[in-house]
Amino acid sequence: MPERTETSPAHHGHQRSPGREQLETATTVFALLADPTRLHLLWLLAGGEADVTELASESEAARPAVSQHLAKLRLAGLVQARKDGRRMVYSLRDGHLRRLVTEALSHADHQVTGAPWHA
Incomplete structure (x- = not known):
């Protein structure tokens, strides 16, 4: 095993x-x-909770598609939902996932922009 x-x-x-x-x-x-x-x-949910309408608007995806994606993410235990009046509000389940998403997109940013890599 490596040290x-x-x-x-x-x-x-x-x-x-x-x-x-x-x-x-x-x-x-x-x-x-x-x-x-x-x-x-x-990534949007890493910034805080949101409902389907907000997520559809921010992601520029169709509301039915956003709902289907959220259902998959919820079924997999990656997001959670709570009822707020008539709307469902979604959030990330944990900080590990938040950091994973943030790091993946930061890594992609370095590749796309050519910014120098760092530790």
């Missing part, structure tokens, strides 16, 4: 090596993130 350094991925807790179940679950998360609309919705 862990301060820059290794496990330095923020969760020190044990991933088992098959963790690897399969993570693969499912990455598969859900592989859709640009779903990734955009998660």
